[in-house]
Amino acid sequence: MASVLSQELVTTAALLLGVSLVVFLILYLAPGDPFAALLGGRNLSGAERDAAFEALGIPKTWYGQYLTWIAHVLQGDFGISMRSGQPVVREIFSSGMKTLFLTVGSLIVTLAVAVPIAAYSAVQPSSLRARAGTLLVYLFSALPTFWLGYMLIYFFTRKLGLFPILSATDETQEYGWLYALLPVVLLGLGNGALSEIVRYLREEISRVMSEEYVRTARAKGASIWRHAYKEALLLPVSQIIAAKMPFVLGGAIIVEQVFNWPGLGRVAWQAAQDRDYPVIMAVTLLAAIVVRLGSFLHRTVYVAVNPRASQQ
Amino acid sequence: MSTPPLLRIEDLRTYFYSRVKHAFVRSVDGVDLEVVRGETLGIVGESGSGKSVTMLSAVGLVTAGPGVITGKVTFHDEAPQDLLQGLDSNVKIERRDGRIMHITKDNQAWQKQANLNLRGVRGGKISMIFQNPRAALNPFETVGHQIAESVRLHTGMKSAAQAKERALYWLDQVRIDSPRLRYDNHPYGLSGGMSQRAMIAMALAAEPRMLIADEPTTGLDATIQARIVDLLDDLKTRLGMTMVLISHDIGVISRLSNRIAVMYGGRVMETGPTAEVLDEHANGHPYTRALLASTPRRENVTATGRLPAIEGEVLDTINVPCGCRFRARCQRVNDTVRTRCETREPELFEIAQGRRIRCWLYSPQ
Known part of the structure; x- marks a missing residue:
């Protein structure tokens, strides 16, 4: 187990290094000068520019700049936002937590809906309830997130007056966090993956249910779920989390726009508009870490569940 | 009056629906069987004769639809208990001219009731053991755990330590080498023979009244097969166990069983004591005779160096012909019985005490 985890850590480190390098290069090659703002917006000649760089201690080559950035990042210093002058870490921490809340929350909502429907329709495929559940799931998946989002806002804030329009920023109110439920539920149900997840889970569950060892469980009078849950639920669910993490992050950005949610998506959007390079780099790295965490989770569950994997 | 049999199956019918052919597959089509206390009943027949499905139906392990539709299965341990009690109310059968046209079954309610009965x-x-023991054991759990679970579910021993001791005892009983080591093994670390021993230990750990062994040696190496048969033989005499042994291997059946039921096309064709049914010179059903003639033995090899095979194919239980099921492949049909063979299905004629044959040749008239 320990060896598998350390192996994962090495892979993660290599991946993050690669991602940061690629993003850095793209930014470097893209039009626009990251130092323009720093140098007061003046267009300096080559010699003046070199002198200014020298004075500020900035390496002249791109790899020099990259290595400096890496060296700082390794010490936990992501630099200072060019737009706000605040340290990047502080800038993206609160918005990062809000996005994390949104993505993790919505994944929980997705699974809380998908697992029972999938399990039920795997065990009783022709029952009316299973069919109704499947239909509902397809309906949710077919509706575009932004449309569903505006409909929810229309009903819950305009018609019923239950939620303020600015959801998560309303921290002055006692139950401010409750208002976060609307976007979480929307992203959980409305992301197009719901039907796909139900289908995948249903297939896995019915495959495992016809395994011979599940028949043995039945024959010995034991609970079949106690024997089947590892292969029928744990593995596919962690697989789904790993596979859907990037899409949920992407979906979060749309929902953040619709709900005016001050999350990472908005910060990233703003940073791209302002060419706020330190923030762009940090956000990209954070997204890569979150995506990587998904597959790390899957790998951990796989190793924990599968006796063969843990003994290699 | 003699004691009632431990298990009695009456007119059991298990049908499956073939979506491809839009028809019912009559896997078990009116089976009557009895298992007497202390005996080993061998059920023999070609693949597809319905022998496994019969026993799986009796203990509610058939999950494909429509599954078990009618019949009575009485398990008489201390008091008679109908294992299929109340199930027929969930099945509606439409008949036309005596043939089943349509079956509607509330599968959910049926399963619920079956689980309650069982x-x-x-x-x-x-308890049961299956063929292919490596797939029948849960690959995610240690062998010991799975045996201990059986102990805790079905005996008074509830504590983990007690259950483990008992599981080790059973691992020792099935003569697995170094039981303490094997206890912590996952199934993938075991060979087929060891897995089957572990399965047997798991089945016996529940201290059952009856063991159903569904092709317990199929798929194992020949030498391992012989050892598993030895083990079952030994356990059966030592524990005085009642056993139902399902196999297509006449060798295995003859080693272990006291009584034999021969199945063909979802029906019992012949029953009787092992020695009599397997005696080639005694009276017997043409199908059993043909089966015996095709088992690989020195006497059976013909002058051309070949084994005689039973002509024709195993009965397609979708289009069951009227008359005798074995008619198309029968070598012993003669002019006196031919019309009856073609028009009416024979019943199980009792030709001697405890010896019944479903063939017009043995009709008393």
């Missing part, structure tokens, strides 16, 4: 019986009083 609580404490399945796995406890009746």
Whole structure:
């Protein structure tokens, strides 16, 4: 187990290094000068520019700049936002937590809906309830997130007056966090993956249910779920989390726009508009870490569940 | 009056629906069987004769639809208990001219009722071992755990330590080498023979009244097969166990069983004591004779160096012909019985005490 985890850590480190390098290069090659703002917006000649760089201690080559950035990042210093002058870490921490809340929350909502429907329709495929559940799931998946989002806002804030329009920023109110439920539920149900997840889970569950060892469980009078849950639920669910993490992050950005949610998506959007390079780099790295965490989770569950994997 | 049999199956019918052919596959089509206390009943027949499905139906392990539709299965341990009680109310059968045209079954309610009927019986009083033991054991759990689970579910021993001791005892009983080591093994670390021993230990750990062994040696190496048969033989005499042995291997059946039921096309064709049924010179059903003639033995090899095979194909249980099921492949049909063979299905004629044959040749008239 320990060896598998350390192996994962090495892979993660290599991946993050690669991602940061690629993003850095793209930014470097893209039009626009990251130092323009720093140098007061003046267009300096080559010699003046070199002198200014020298004075500020900035390496002249791109790899020099990259290595400096890496060296700082390794010490936990992501630099200072060019737009706000605040340290990047502080800038993206609160918005990062809000996005994390949104993505993790919505994944929980997705699974809380998908697992029972999938399990039920795997065990009783022709029952009316299973069919109704499947239909509902397809309906949710077919509706575009932004449309569903505006409909929810229309009903819950305009018609019923239950939620303020600015959801998560309303921290002055006692139950401010409750208002976060609307976007979480929307992203959980409305992301197009719901039907796909139900289908995948249903297939896995019915495959495992016809395994011979599940028949043995039945024959010995034991609970079949106690024997089947590892292969029928744990593995596919962690697989789904790993596979859907990037899409949920992407979906979060749309929902953040619709709900005016001050999350990472908005910060990233703003940073791209302002060419706020330190923030762009940090956000990209954070997204890569979150995506990587998904597959790390899957790998951990796989190793924990599968006796063969843990003994290699 | 003699004691009632431990298990009695009456007119059991298990049908499956073939979506491809839009027809019912009559896997078990009116089976009557009895298992007497202390005996080993061998059920023999070609693949597809319905022998496994019969026993799986009796303990509610058939999950494909429509599954078991009618019949009565009485398990008589201390008091008679109908294992299929109340199930027929969930099945509606439409007949036309005596043939089943349509079956509607509330599968959910049926399963619920079946599980209720079988609580404490399945796995406890009746336990099972299967063919392909490596797939039949849960690959995610240690062998010891799976045996201990059986102990805790069906015996008074509830504590983990007690259950483990008992599981080790059973691992020792099935003569697995170094039981303490094997206890912590996952199934993938075991060979086929060891897995089957572990399965047997798991089945016996429930201290059942009856063991159903469904092709227990199929798929194992020949030498391992012989050892598993030895083990079952030994356990059966030592524990005085009642056993139902399902196999297509006449060698295995003849080693272990006291009584034999021969199945063909979803029906019992012949029953009787092992020695009599397998005696080639005694009276017997043409199908059993043909089966015996095709088993690989020195006497059976013909002058051309070949084994005689039974002509024709195994009965397609979708289009069951009227008359005798074995008619198309029968070598012994003669002019006196031919019309009856073609028009009416024979019943099980009793030709001697405990010896019944479903063939017009043995009709008393």
